Amino acid sequence: MSAAEAATGTGLGPADAGAARLARPRRWSTRLLRSELRLIGGRRRNQMGLLVLAAVPIVMAIAVKVSEPGPGRGPDFLSSITANGLFVPLAALGVEIGMFLPLAIAMLAGDAIAGEANLGTLRYLLTVPVHRTRLLAVKYASLCIGAVWGVAAVALPGAAIGIALFGTGPLTTLSGSQIGFGAAVWRVVLVMLYLAAGLAGLAAVGLFISTLTEQPIAASIALLIFTILSWILDAVPQLEWLHPWLIVHEWLSFGDLLRDPIAWDGVLRGLSVNGAYAVVFWLAAWARFSSKDITS
Amino acid sequence: MSGSPERAEPGLRREPGSGNGRGLAVETEGLTKRFGHQVAVDGIAMAVPNGSVYGFLGPNGSGKTTTIRMLLGLVEPTAGHRRLLGEPMPQRASETLHRVGSLVEGPAFHPYLSGRSNLLRLDAGDILADPGTAGRRTDAALDRVGLLAAAGKRYRAYSLGMRQRLAIAAALLAPRDLLVLDEPTNGLDPQGTREVRSLIGSLASDGTTVLVSSHLLAEVEQICSHVGVMREGRLVAQGTLADVRGAGPATVRVETRQPEAAARVLRELGVEQVRPMNGEVHGTPGDLEPEKIVAALVHAGVGVQGFSVARASLEDLFVSLTGEGFDVSG
Numbered sequence A: 001m002s003a004a005e006a007a008t009g010t011g012l013g014p015a016d017a018g019a020a021r022l023a024r025p026r027r028w029s030t031r032l033l034r035s036e037l038r039l040i041g042g043r044r045r046n047q048m049g050l051l052v053l054a055a056v057p058i059v060m061a062i063a064v065k066v067s068e069p070g071p072g073r074g075p076d077f078l079s080s081i082t083a084n085g086l087f088v089p090l091a092a093l094g095v096e097i098g099m100f101l102p103l104a105i106a107m108l109a110g111d112a113i114a115g116e117a118n119l120g121t122l123r124y125l126l127t128v129p130v131h132r133t134r135l136l137a138v139k140y141a142s143l144c145i146g147a148v149w150g151v152a153a154v155a156l157p158g159a160a161i162g163i164a165l166f167g168t169g170p171l172t173t174l175s176g177s178q179i180g181f182g183a184a185v186w187r188v189v190l191v192m193l194y195l196a197a198g199l200a201g202l203a204a205v206g207l208f209i210s211t212l213t214e215q216p217i218a219a220s221i222a223l224l225i226f227t228i229l230s231w232i233l234d235a236v237p238q239l240e241w242l243h244p245w246l247i248v249h250e251w252l253s254f255g256d257l258l259r260d261p262i263a264w265d266g267v268l269r270g271l272s273v274n275g276a277y278a279v280v281f282w283l284a285a286w287a288r289f290s291s292k293d294i295t296s
Numbered sequence B: 001m002s003g004s005p006e007r008a009e010p011g012l013r014r015e016p017g018s019g020n021g022r023g024l025a026v027e028t029e030g031l032t033k034r035f036g037h038q039v040a041v042d043g044i045a046m047a048v049p050n051g052s053v054y055g056f057l058g059p060n061g062s063g064k065t066t067t068i069r070m071l072l073g074l075v076e077p078t079a080g081h082r083r084l085l086g087e088p089m090p091q092r093a094s095e096t097l098h099r100v101g102s103l104v105e106g107p108a109f110h111p112y113l114s115g116r117s118n119l120l121r122l123d124a125g126d127i128l129a130d131p132g133t134a135g136r137r138t139d140a141a142l143d144r145v146g147l148l149a150a151a152g153k154r155y156r157a158y159s160l161g162m163r164q165r166l167a168i169a170a171a172l173l174a175p176r177d178l179l180v181l182d183e184p185t186n187g188l189d190p191q192g193t194r195e196v197r198s199l200i201g202s203l204a205s206d207g208t209t210v211l212v213s214s215h216l217l218a219e220v221e222q223i224c225s226h227v228g229v230m231r232e233g234r235l236v237a238q239g240t241l242a243d244v245r246g247a248g249p250a251t252v253r254v255e256t257r258q259p260e261a262a263a264r265v266l267r268e269l270g271v272e273q274v275r276p277m278n279g280e281v282h283g284t285p286g287d288l289e290p291e292k293i294v295a296a297l298v299h300a301g302v303g304v305q306g307f308s309v310a311r312a313s314l315e316d317l318f319v320s321l322t323g324e325g326f327d328v329s330g
Helices: A002-009 A013-022 A031-042 A044-066 A086-095 A102-120 A121-126 A132-166 A181-211 A216-234 A251-258 A264-290 B064-071 B095-100 B113-126 B131-142 B158-169 B190-205 B217-223 B239-247 B259-269 B290-300 B314-322
Strands: B022-036 B036-043 B047-051 B055-057 B079-084 B100-103 B180-183 B207-214 B225-230 B234-239 B250-256 B273-275 B279-283 B305-312
Touching: A031 A044, A031 A132, A031 B055, A031 B113, A044 A086, A044 A102, A044 A132, A086 A102, A086 A132, A086 A181, A086 A251, A086 B250, A102 A121, A102 A132, A102 A181, A102 A216, A121 A132, A121 B113, A132 A181, A132 A264, A181 A216, A181 A251, A181 A264, A251 A264, B022 B064, B022 B207, B036 B064, B036 B079, B047 B207, B047 B225, B055 B064, B055 B190, B055 B217, B064 B079, B064 B180, B064 B207, B079 B279, B095 B100, B100 B158, B113 B131, B113 B158, B131 B158, B158 B190, B190 B207, B190 B217, B207 B217, B217 B314, B225 B239, B225 B314, B234 B314, B239 B314, B250 B259, B250 B290, B259 B273, B259 B279, B259 B290, B290 B305
Parallel strands: B036 B234, B055 B207, B055 B225, B100 B180, B180 B207
Antiparallel strands: B022 B036, B022 B047, B022 B079, B225 B234, B250 B279, B250 B305, B273 B279
């Protein structure tokens, strides 16, 4: 109460008191982002989600160990797993980028704005006040970090069990040459970053949808439908003209990062398309949210 | 509507020498909100003087909450202007709202976080709050509403009254010059209601302006210095409690063993709404002087045991202003 008391005690008007209190306004603070990450990370449902993401590479590794597949069977990386444990996270990422990782982003994006609106906490955040643009920026940053967490939840346990079960021999690239273990680790990190960037583009779409509704589940399902539709359209050869513009089209190009030398074409195309999605949909979310009446 | 005060204007009567004359904590001009064809708030000119406790009254659906949401920048008005603590909204919202604590349409928190964590989260959003004192301020706010012992419990385990207290604590996280409390005693038991009432009193005596919306008239009557009454989106009365109440009709009460005879005399004098009941007669004398009524009663040989003239209670006034009891309007 001290400031208010001082203000009334000395006969200062509220405006003066405010000016005194605002002498050193901090324009930059990571407190809200940290709070947001604690909120996401502390939620039981999200922790379960990470466990599910992590379970896939473990199941895959054990299954391969138990019955080693003959050559020519199974997806791209599965047959390479036995040669090098680092193929476990790559194979698992290839499987999970289709649906599980987008699902994780959809859940988080649904919570981001629609979830807060649904609980009613949005009105209290905005009257704190958190500036609407800042709230959107923090929410999007937390979704991007969530995407990194999701990818890491697949890759790190995958790498651990892969190395434990199959060792760390030299990695045979998709071009047939061999690279050392250290270089291979860097390739895996590149793959993780590339896929996280793809999911970050998707997260911007999710954030936009989240500003349209007060039902977090509806927002999640809408983003999931968006993802599935993109995959379906990407699989229709007659729509080839559309493929370069689909958000998912270049996601599987992460395999190009395992060539020797790295084939950057598809990866860079993917990054620019995903970046464009991120910018366009973040701006759409901003346009919608900054003028929205909060009646929840 | 006859007999009710004129449509309130921002220029309120100000007591010289008191702290109330230093301008307005809340000021609106032609504030209007339409949702589609529905007019929720219709050109209201609200004036909450600094240092006052302003009771914001009206039936459910009369536009109180929409007005509060517009004041806090949650809803954009269709037309009109609003100033909070002398600053225009929403242009200066980032600076102004830090000095405004609010409770809007009931408590809302994350159910799986504790009460304290919920408050810390809100404080984390306040870019003007000092992170170094967050813990101390949070505990002080929780203590002030009597929730410190339950601070570590998850919000979902809180009772309705505890949730309401937590929302009030959130409004007290930082030093505030204005508190906007929408139905602060909802869900509280009588003891909790009394505590909130005394809390508002102590905050007001610290110099904080309080805007409290309520449908509990008796409560408003006890704690407010000013009132504003909403009806179907319009502000139908506004001013100091005494002014607004003074504008309402007076009632006369006659205690007698001959209520029928007394009632007849009163009717002959032109007293309206004469209602005899056991041992008493009530009526609305209008401009009649009370002395004349007593004289006429005595002259007619009616034995008067007691006689009193009372200004309308806020509740009577409310009914006369809004033309209804506390039902949903429109």
